[in-house]
Amino acid sequence: MALLSAFALTGCAAAPESVLNPAGPVAQMQLSYMYLSFWIMAAIFLVVAGVLVVAVIRFRERRGQERELPPQVEGNTALEVVWTIVPILLLAILGVVTVAGSFTLARLAPSSRALVVQVTGHQYWWAYTYPSLGITTANDLHIPVGEKVDLELTSKDVMHAFWVPRLGGKTDLVPGRTNYMWIEADRPGVYTGQCAEFCGTGHADMRLVVEAQTPAQFQAWVQSMKHPSSVPASGLARQGYLDFKTAGCFACHAIAGTPYQGVVGPNLTNLAQRPMIAGNILRNTPANLAAWLRNPPGVKPGALMPNLHLSPSQVRALVAYLESLH
Numbered sequence: 359m360a361l362l363s364a365f366a367l368t369g370c371a372a373a374p375e376s377v378l379n380p381a382g383p384v385a386q387m388q389l390s391y392m393y394l395s396f397w398i399m400a401a402i403f404l405v406v407a408g409v410l411v412v413a414v415i416r417f418r419e420r421r422g423q424e425r426e427l428p429p430q431v432e433g434n435t436a437l438e439v440v441w442t443i444v445p446i447l448l449l450a451i452l453g454v455v456t457v458a459g460s461f462t463l464a465r466l467a468p469s470s471r472a473l474v475v476q477v478t479g480h481q482y483w484w485a486y487t488y489p490s491l492g493i494t495t496a497n498d499l500h501i502p503v504g505e506k507v508d509l510e511l512t513s514k515d516v517m518h519a520f521w522v523p524r525l526g527g528k529t530d531l532v533p534g535r536t537n538y539m540w541i542e543a544d545r546p547g548v549y550t551g552q553c554a555e556f557c558g559t560g561h562a563d564m565r566l567v568v569e570a571q572t573p574a575q576f577q578a579w580v581q582s583m584k585h586p587s588s589v590p591a592s593g594l595a596r597q598g599y600l601d602f603k604t605a606g607c608f609a610c611h612a613i614a615g616t617p618y619q620g621v622v623g624p625n626l627t628n629l630a631q632r633p634m635i636a637g638n639i640l641r642n643t644p645a646n647l648a649a650w651l652r653n654p655p656g657v658k659p660g661a662l663m664p665n666l667h668l669s670p671s672q673v674r675a676l677v678a679y680l681e682s683l684h
């Protein structure tokens with residue numbers, strides 16, 4: 359009983375990543391298929407369990423019957439036909455509905471209408487490029503609410519899977535090919551998810567954050583990404599800006615508005631605006647940034663940003679610089 363109630367208690371969370379709590383038309387449609395198959399299964403269960411209970415009660419052994427063998431029945435054409443036809447019909451219903459739904463979901467809006475985001479999986483973080491807006495960011499996907507967003511998904515290294523349960527089902531990111539899906543959020547909010555295809559040591563730390571914003575907020579974000587202030591004029595942040603080069607960060611990271619154009623690691627444009635860092639496992643605070651810079655794989659096992667053995671003053675300056683990026 360204790361074990362069973364433990365299972366029941368898992369339902370007590372606020373359900374931020376539950377497919378039963380959809381926040382957009384794709385997840386809503388997929389949930390309706392889950393209910394359809396659930397109710398079909400529930401009906402089958404009731405029929406089978408009901409027949410079993412009736413048989414157990416009606417044909418139980420009665421007093422005086424102990425020695426008597428009941429009539430031995432075998433083969434019944436009518437029954438055989440029924441339990442062949444009924445499952446075929448049920449599977450046909452499920453098959454037609456889900457195949458039709460899959461085609462609907464795979465049909466992308468004409469690219470002139472929908473916002474396109476190229477999603478690239480990396481061990482262990484997400485890159486997002488908005489080709490029509492000329493913006494690249496990482497780990498923090500911004501979308502406008504009430505708008506269809508076409509995702510073009512691929513991978514730089516191994517297979518990953520994009521899964522934000524409240525917005526839609528999983529789609530794999532496969533190196534060398536592009537998969538498509540679309541999402542849409544009904545309400546503003548932050549929707550979280552998780553890489554859903556084991557991709558290495560840091561797999562569980564490869565989390566997804568989707569910020570659905572009102573069109574006005576989204577436009578403001580786009581403008582801030584297109585015109586970032588990335589080159590501090592003075593102070594500790596200025597020192598950090600220079601250290602970004604001397605410490606070699608620029609070899610892997612790009613920051614719009616600077617000469618730094620590395621593509622190995624996440625784009626850091628407007629990093630201070632992001633709620634989280636390191637594949638969305640740490641809140642974006644100065645202390646966490648400093649801990650990250652001191653030893654990335656120590657903070658996130660398997661992280662492919664090496665420990666660069668920075669001096670404490672370099673860390674201070676780089677944190678000041680990164681904090682100024684908004």
Ligand code: HEC
Pocket residue numbers: 481482483496497560602605606607608609610611622623624626629634635636637638650651658660661662663664666668676680
């Ligand atoms: C060899 C390539 C490489 C170098 C050099 C490098 N990084 Fe990184 N960096 C990465 C990778 C890869 C990640 C993603 C790690 C992860 O989340 O798994 C990352 C992540 C980060 C993040 C977190 C970003 C986010 O969105 O989660 C910050 C901040 C960062 N690096 C800053 C720096 C700074 C500052 C330097 C220079 C001192 C630097 N990096 C040097 C590869 C590099």
Ligand SMILES: [Cu+2]
Pocket residue numbers: 479517518519553554555556557558561564
């Ligand atoms: Cu992954």
